[in-house]
Amino acid sequence: MPSNEDQQLIEKSISGDYIAFEELVRRYENKVYSVAYRFMGNHADASDLAQEAFIKIYQALSKFRGDSSFMTWIYHITSNVCRDELRKRQKKQTFSLDENFQDKDNLPPIMNLPSDKPGPEEEFERFELRKQVQHCLNLLSEEHRLILVMREMQELSYDEIAEVLDCSLGTVKSRLSRARMAFKEKMTLILEQSSSEPRQTIKEGMIL
Structure with a gap:
């Protein structure tokens, strides 16, 4: 379950409050970046994929039901973004x-x-x-x-x-x-x- 503060920010973000979503980003950006970095191994890709993850998080906020912690839910989205990117690179044989x-x-x-x-x-x-x-x-x-x-x-x-x-x-x-x-x-x-x-x-x- 998300904290009360997170839940309020989530609800405000869903209603279109961009300042509330910016606060969510501020709270979790380091963790999201860290996950992306450990998957990708370099800062440029980690930064790009962290941004992509937050876009997907914002788009999917209305689907968050609170059955798990907000961090677990964010982690799931971030890891999927990174795994998708790695699969694309493997197919193109460009992953080093x-x-x-x-x-x-x-x-x-x-x-x-x-x-x-x-x-x-x-x-x-x-x-x-x-x-x-x-x-x-x-x-x-x-x-x-x-x-x-x-x-x-x-x-x-x-x-x-x-x-x-x-x-x-x-x-x-x-x-x-x-x-x-x-x-x-x-x-x-x-x-x-x-x-x-x-x-x-x-x-x-x-x-x-």
Whole structure:
């Protein structure tokens, strides 16, 4: 169920109050962008698809019944927008797994890295690790990437994931287990290839 404030903004937006919808965008734009970024792996595509997602959200507001949280509903729309775009690119054979990560100041933080202000060397290591994590996500299947983004990055509950994917809790848990295993295998290989003695290793709770 949406919060009372969200529900009021939703109702006003449906009635044509654009200021109310702008407030909804302000509240959720970072989360929508984060979802899009983790799917696409670069800022330009993430920004474009976040805008497209909000257009679809606005168009579909009258269909929101409040059976789930507003964020879960938004997530469902955003993930569908990103998945549709990825399918289009795969058909055109233009989707690349390699991204240029030069804009490190704008790169979103990854899961559970320490929050203390790092020194220059540690900051560089974190930046390199973020690149490797995103590259690893890009190498995963769409199914595995989607469920990892939902659970590990967006911190959706198992029930919320089951609702988004329209599947049982058992399916969510088994799919997540396989996705974590696939991520760990690929990430280990990436770290081994990047250095004979990698400074960053996969630890429980640091990445997944």
